[in-house]
Amino acid sequence: MSEHLATVQWQRQQAQFIDNCYSREHTWQFDGGLTVAASASPQVVPAAYTNAACVDPEEAFVASLASCHMLWFLAIAAQHQFVVDTYCDRASGKLAKDAAGHLAITQVRLRPQITFAGEAQPSAQQIAQMHEAAHHRCFLANSVKAKIVIDTAAPKAASPPGSDC
Structure with missing residues (x-):
């Protein structure tokens, strides 16, 4: 493809x-x-x-999954005529030993914070359904063994430097 x-x-x-x-x-x-x-x-x-100011593979892995999920969520929201104003995700990945005893990113937690504009405001159930659909359509989520958790009710985590959400 x-x-x-x-x-x-x-x-x-x-x-x-x-x-x-x-x-x-x-x-x-x-x-x-x-x-x-x-x-x-x-x-x-x-x-x-190493250089902490550089992007590392683990950060890039987490960012790739969060980005893929976001792009699908935006497409699905647009299909449903919901106008997304902002989307911010302070995603995190957990490096731990997997079932075989190998170090792996075993879990990625997405924490999307989304604001909508306009008359049509999605319900909490509609938002959850859009996240579920985005998760199942994300090419990257379909390609990894890590558990992906979409936590829309989580309190805001600390922002990395330069983040404004």
């Missing part, structure tokens, strides 16, 4: 490498021209070899 491309690029620079003391900073390049600074998670790799 479609193919999606990304280029991941890393260079050793001056590190010896075989002593395991090398930078994990790298770049992700996407076909639209965007380059993203990436690194290993500072929760996984010692701080001396």
Whole structure:
């Protein structure tokens, strides 16, 4: 149906490498021209070899699932003639051992906060049904083993720096 491309690029620079003391900073390049600074998670790799200011694979995984869900939710809301003004999700992922004892993102929790405009306001039941439909249509949610929880009643979690929702 479609193919999606990304280029991941890393260079050793001056590190010896075989002593395991090398930078994990790298770049992700996407076909639209965007380059993203990436690194290993500072929760996984010692701080001396990572950069917390970069996006790490675990964050990107969570963001990808949250983004996919949001895009489907917006499409479904539009189909039902509900006008979405804002959609903000402070999603989180839990890194833990899975049933086989391997480290994995075992759960992703979505916390969408949505405001609607206009005369037609969806009921709580309609919102829940749209989230359920979005979850089942999300290509990424259909591709992973992690449990995905959609928590629309959760209190607002702390915002990452730069977030305004």
